[in-house]
Amino acid sequence: MRNIRKIALIIFIFTQTGVFFLSHPFVVDSGNITSATDTLSNPRLSFFGRNDGALSIGSTNIVVKTTTSIPDHNTGNLFPKDTISVGIQGNLTVASLSAGTTTDFSITTGMLVPVADNQPIYSTQSATHTLAFTNSSAVANGAIRILIPAGDSTSASNDGAPDGGTTAGFDFNGITAANITCPTGGGVSAWETATATASSTFGSNLHAFECRYRGTLSASQALTMTIGDSSKKLVNPAPKTSHTQGKADTYNVKIQLLSTPYYTPVDDVIITVSPVDGVLVSATVVPALTFQIQGIANTTGHCGKIPGTDMIVTTTATTVPFGEINSTASFYDASQSITASTNSPSGYTIKVAQDDELSMNASDYIANTTCDSTTCTHDTSDQSKKGLWDTTSTYGFGYSLENSTSTLDFSYSDTDSGCTSGGATHFCAHQFACNNSTNCVATNTEQRVARSTAPSANQVFYVCYRLNVGPTQKAGYYQTRIMYYAAGNF
Amino acid sequence: MRKFTTKFIVFVFTFTFFASVGVNAQNTVDLTVSPPTQEVNLNPGDEKQIQVKFYNRTDENISGSIKKADFLVLDKEGSPTLFDTSSTNNRHAASSWITLSEEKVVIGAKNQAIVNAFIKVPKDAYACGHYTSIYFQPTPVTLGGKELERQSAASIAFKLASLIYINVNGECKEKAYVSNMKVPAFQEYGPISVNFDILNRSDYHISPKAVLSMSNFLKKDIDLKPLPENNIFPDAIRSYEIEIGNKWMFGPYTLQVQGGYGKTGQTLFRTITVWVIPWRIIVVALLFIIIIWLVVKSLFKATIQKETHLEQELEKEMNEIKKLKEQLKKRE
Numbered sequence: 001m002r003n004i005r006k007i008a009l010i011i012f013i014f015t016q017t018g019v020f021f022l023s024h025p026f027v028v029d030s031g032n033i034t035s036a037t038d039t040l041s042n043p044r045l046s047f048f049g050r051n052d053g054a055l056s057i058g059s060t061n062i063v064v065k066t067t068t069s070i071p072d073h074n075t076g077n078l079f080p081k082d083t084i085s086v087g088i089q090g091n092l093t094v095a096s097l098s099a100g101t102t103t104d105f106s107i108t109t110g111m112l113v114p115v116a117d118n119q120p121i122y123s124t125q126s127a128t129h130t131l132a133f134t135n136s137s138a139v140a141n142g143a144i145r146i147l148i149p150a151g152d153s154t155s156a157s158n159d160g161a162p163d164g165g166t167t168a169g170f171d172f173n174g175i176t177a178a179n180i181t182c183p184t185g186g187g188v189s190a191w192e193t194a195t196a197t198a199s200s201t202f203g204s205n206l207h208a209f210e211c212r213y214r215g216t217l218s219a220s221q222a223l224t225m226t227i228g229d230s231s232k233k234l235v236n237p238a239p240k241t242s243h244t245q246g247k248a249d250t251y252n253v254k255i256q257l258l259s260t261p262y263y264t265p266v267d268d269v270i271i272t273v274s275p276v277d278g279v280l281v282s283a284t285v286v287p288a289l290t291f292q293i294q295g296i297a298n299t300t301g302h303c304g305k306i307p308g309t310d311m312i313v314t315t316t317a318t319t320v321p322f323g324e325i326n327s328t329a330s331f332y333d334a335s336q337s338i339t340a341s342t343n344s345p346s347g348y349t350i351k352v353a354q355d356d357e358l359s360m361n362a363s364d365y366i367a368n369t370t371c372d373s374t375t376c377t378h379d380t381s382d383q384s385k386k387g388l389w390d391t392t393s394t395y396g397f398g399y400s401l402e403n404s405t406s407t408l409d410f411s412y413s414d415t416d417s418g419c420t421s422g423g424a425t426h427f428c429a430h431q432f433a434c435n436n437s438t439n440c441v442a443t444n445t446e447q448r449v450a451r452s453t454a455p456s457a458n459q460v461f462y463v464c465y466r467l468n469v470g471p472t473q474k475a476g477y478y479q480t481r482i483m484y485y486a487a488g489n490f
Numbered sequence: 491m492r493k494f495t496t497k498f499i500v501f502v503f504t505f506t507f508f509a510s511v512g513v514n515a516q517n518t519v520d521l522t523v524s525p526p527t528q529e530v531n532l533n534p535g536d537e538k539q540i541q542v543k544f545y546n547r548t549d550e551n552i553s554g555s556i557k558k559a560d561f562l563v564l565d566k567e568g569s570p571t572l573f574d575t576s577s578t579n580n581r582h583a584a585s586s587w588i589t590l591s592e593e594k595v596v597i598g599a600k601n602q603a604i605v606n607a608f609i610k611v612p613k614d615a616y617a618c619g620h621y622t623s624i625y626f627q628p629t630p631v632t633l634g635g636k637e638l639e640r641q642s643a644a645s646i647a648f649k650l651a652s653l654i655y656i657n658v659n660g661e662c663k664e665k666a667y668v669s670n671m672k673v674p675a676f677q678e679y680g681p682i683s684v685n686f687d688i689l690n691r692s693d694y695h696i697s698p699k700a701v702l703s704m705s706n707f708l709k710k711d712i713d714l715k716p717l718p719e720n721n722i723f724p725d726a727i728r729s730y731e732i733e734i735g736n737k738w739m740f741g742p743y744t745l746q747v748q749g750g751y752g753k754t755g756q757t758l759f760r761t762i763t764v765w766v767i768p769w770r771i772i773v774v775a776l777l778f779i780i781i782i783w784l785v786v787k788s789l790f791k792a793t794i795q796k797e798t799h800l801e802q803e804l805e806k807e808m809n810e811i812k813k814l815k816e817q818l819k820k821r822e
Contacts, residue, residue, distance in 0.1 A: 289526035290547070291650050295517045317519040318628075320644040336646065344526045346720060349569035358644065381565065397644075448569050453718070465644065477642055484648035487561075487623065488526030490568040490695070490721050 033269035035222070036133035038253045040236070044278045045249065046162030047077050047123035048238035051086055052103070054117045058110035060095070062086065064103045065118065071164030071238035074102040076245045077277045078123060086111070087119035094123075097280075122161055125236040126173065128228035129273075131255060135186075137266045138219040139259045143212040144183060146225060147254040148234065150199035150207050157207070158198040164238025168249065171235035172198040172207050179232040182211035183223035189215030196227075206254075207234070217257070236275045248274035289348055291486035292339040293317045296462070302335040303402045303412040303464035304424050311335065313465075320482070325469050329392045332467040338484070339460045340406070340450065346489040347453045353446035353483055354432040356439035358397045358467070360476040365441075366469060368431035369396030376418060378433035380409040380447040383417035389429040395470040397480075398429040404460035406450045412464060429466065432482065446485050453489065520547040521597075521626065521650050529655040535613040542605045542652040544626045546597040553596040554628040556605050558585040561623050561653065563723035566687065570653060572623060582724060584620035584656050587611055595626075609656065617660020619694030619724050625651035655695065655721075662693040664752035666722070668760035673745060676765045680735035684745055686760065687729050690722040692752060697721050700749020700758050704734050707741045717749065739766040 049072035052065040066073045075097050078084075082094045089112055098104035131146055148170050151163030158172035180194035190213065197208040209227050228234055240249045250272050257267035295316035301307040313322055313334035320334045342348045359365035370376055371387030372394050379385040389398060400412035412428050415421070419428035433447045434440035450461050465482075522545040532538055546552050560576040560583040563569065576583040591606035607624055627649045671686035682704070690696050697719050704713045713734050722728045734745065746761045 286543075287525035287527070288522050288545075289524075289650070289652075290520070290522040291648060292518060292520040292547075293646060293648065315646075316517050318646050320646065322642045322644075325642060342526060346527070346568060348526070349567075351569070351571070354644070358642065445564070445571055448565070451567065451569065453567070467642075479643055479645070481645045481647055484646070485572060485651070486648060487570050487572070487625075487651040488653055490527075490563045490570050490653065490723055 033133045033135055033255050033257065033267045036255050036269045036271045037131070038271055038273045039130045039132070040127040040273060040275065041130070041228075041233070042125055042127040042236065043275050044125040044236060045077055045243075045275045046125045046164070046236045046238045047072050047082070047084070047121065048162045048164040049073065049075075049078075049121040050118050051115065051121055052117070055086065055111050055115040057112065057114055060106050060108075060110050062105055062107065062121070064105070064121065066103060069165060069241070071162075071168070071240075071243070072121075074245075075105050076102060077239065078105060079278055079280055082123045084121055084123040086121050087113075087115035089113050089115060120161070124160070124162055125275075126228070126233035127236055127275075128226055128233050129253075130224065130226050131253070132222070132224045133255050133269065134220055134222050135217065135257045135267050136219060137257060138216055139257055139266050140216040141212075141214060141260045142217060142266065143210050143258040143263055144223065144225055145211075145256040145258055145263075145265075146209040146227060147206040147256070148209070148227070149251045149253070150205050151237070153199045153203060153205055155200050157205075158200060160235060162235055162238040165241050168237040168240040169199075169205065169251070170207065170237055172196075173232060173235045175228060175232050175234060179227070179229045180209055180211070181226040181229070182213075183225050186213070186221040186223055187216060187218035188213040210258075239277075245277050248276035250274050285343065287344055289342040289344060289486065289488050290340065291350070291484075293484070294337045294339070295319075296335045296337060298334075300335075302462040303333070303400050303427060305333045305335075305464065315465075320465050322467050325467070328469050328471045328473065329395075330468065331392060332469075334465045335402075335462050336465075337404075337460055337462050338450070339458055340452070340486060341457050341459065342452070342488060343455045344488045345455060347451060347456060349448055349485075349487055349489055350450040351446040351448045351485040352399075352432065352463075353435040353444070353485070354440075355434070355436040355481045355483060357434060357441060358478040358480045359439070360474065360478050364474050364476065364478075366467070366473060366478050367396050367441075368434070369394060369398035369429060369466070369468070370431070371398070371418075371429055373418070376430060378431040378444050378447055380430055380449060383410065383414075386410050386414065386418040386428055386430050388419050388422050389427050389466065392468060395468050395473075396431075397465075397467050398431050399466065400427055400429045400464045401449055402462040402464060404462065406459040406461040407452060408450050408461055409448050427464075427466065435483075446483070451489070518548055519552065519628065519648075521545065521552070522547060523626065523650045523652045525652060527653045527655065529657065530609065531657045531659065532609065532611050533659045534611055534615045534617070536609075536611050538609045540607050540609065540654070542607065542624045543602050544595070544597055544605065544650070545602040546599060549599045551596055551598050552628055553594070554626050556590055556593050556595055556603075556624065556626055557649075558588050558590065558607075558622055558624050559651070560585045561621055561651075563726045566727045566729035568720055568723070568728060570623070570651070572625065572649065572651060581616055582619055582621050584609075584622040584654070587615075587620070587656070588622060588624070588654075590624065594629075607654075611656070611658055615658050617658045617693070618662040619692075620656040620658060621653070621695075621723070622656070623651040623653045625649045657694060662753075663691070664693075664696070664754055664756045665691040666696055666698065666751055666756065666758060667691070668747050668758050669727075671745075671747065671760050671762050673762055673764045676767070678766070678768050678770065679737050680739040680766055681733045681737065682735050682743070682745065682764055682766070683731065683733050684762075685729070685731050686747060687727045688722055688758065689727050690724055692724055695721045695723050696751040698749050698751040698758055700747055700751075702732050702734055703746050703748070705744050705746070707743075712736075712739075712743070717747075735766075738768070740768065741766065 050065040052063040093108045095106045095108040150157040151167035151169035182191040256265040305311040357365040371389040373387040376387030377385040414428040433444040437443045559572040561570040589608045595603040
């Protein structure tokens, strides 16, 4: 009897063992998946904050709550032009982040609905996952399965809203088989339609994406599977509770090669993906107006004057040294260049005046020219008040302008109004306005010589100074100061 | 003795070094001011600090004065005119409200000077617009590197200004007009060049947002041009010249300036009518039609006359044949 029991027990154990091994046969050549990567089309973490204080209709300034249990408790992960939702209102655009705080930002348009305090602020960052890998084993009629971490196994992981904090993970975002691209090739007869299973259905904190195939997948095949497409993607996680800004959060993605008939893993590998905060690169272009004066050597001619012959004075940025006037009744010409730039929308204006006539003392001075016509004045706003100054029997001190890239109020080669018979070989001139009531024989306000009405870069023009001293001019040193006024337009 | 020798050597060395360093006139002076304009809103009695930066873009230090000056806009193009001494009746002056952190600065090569300006609005300040500026003026002695030599010369200097608009809160009059709207009463072709002014009679500067539109005799809008958004100084005029329309136009066109300005939604409105008739083309076309008509008429007339003549000749011939036939019958 005892023997019978022993034999029965042996037969039972043998039968059970046999059934077990027959139903779970060993797979030949099993191993790890190699060369595995998961490339995210957008690695930025999603933003998940909450508003501090109720928002009324029309509000454009939003303050983020600083409670540390909220995944985003400052604006460090928010950027201008991000699309956000606040409470029930979506499609808002971040205009700017407050420079002075880490909690305030503004939106481009006002709120259309009132929003209560502590409502979620989402800025969703979505990405396609492109998984590339090489299998080790040859498996017949199997499947490739990708497991991507979800925040939890509830429907909250499939609502399209970023999941962060204690339930940080990729949101399934209602993705379907149509959004999955299965591998191709690999020696199989055919790849079947993919399946996509949210964590709430899969039963753990993982979203599953599976591509089954018919035929035998050869060993060592380089395969690529893509989750998400242009119409639908997984939503990147919001920061984890322990997140440090600037440091990536890590998530483990599992790639498996499954065998039939129970789709158990043959090959597998765990790889890490690391969504990270974006980096805001910003620069402030300050409004500015630049003014430059340069001296010009007498080896360079301007205003139609021949270097060395007509243009005999070398200037610096700060002086026009006519020097000793040995020859009366002949022109002493000199020039300077002036350059202006501004990014001001209204442009700039450059005016000029002298603070005295070219004077030796209170009573002895070289008068400002009245040009050949004897009618030219300082007034650059009146084109009839300019005049040709070509004859050496006309004495005095005056100036003209030559345009390069600027907009001038008159030019040496003008042929209109006061300079009708002028041209490139003539010298259409004005007096300098004299604006110092203590020194000047007649006082006038400074006169505009160049301008722009819009932002402009490096606009250049030349000022040509001309001195012609009459034979009866009293000997001595004659000096004046020419003052340029550079300002943005009103 | 030893100490004295050391001091003497240091003195001689230092003197020799500085004496040997020539001071040359700068060939380029290059300065940037930022911002060129800025606007602040304050209440009577308020205080505020603002900044103006002057950046020396050359490789040499430059020293100079920081000064303040009120300004007015006297032309029609928005050019500011600075007044170091403001007239007593300038109700828009504000330079006396400003205290500068420094009045003399040396701006290092490739470096900047930051000037703090403290604005203190008097409690009894006249509300609305006040306009002043802060400018840098190089010191003549250092600008030239040395005093002007004993020769005839002009020294060159400049004032580089940052304009400051201070709006003092209070009750302000807002009034502006479109004036001097001019177009030729008749044009052969488009486009039409429209000239007009906007006169700002408000207590502060305005920036009208307006458009110039053009409609034809069917009241249909043909073209629309936005006006540049320029600031207009109080009691100043801003001129506009805008081209509107296409080359090919015909009939009467109504040009209309309309827009808004100010804080209380004031409006600007002005219309004018212009006729555009390409009369030369019309005359040429009419002449062409008349010539064609005359040619056709002439050809037609000639053909009819010829036909009549032929018919008459034919009839004559037929009559002769008839007579001949009758004569022939009689002989038989």
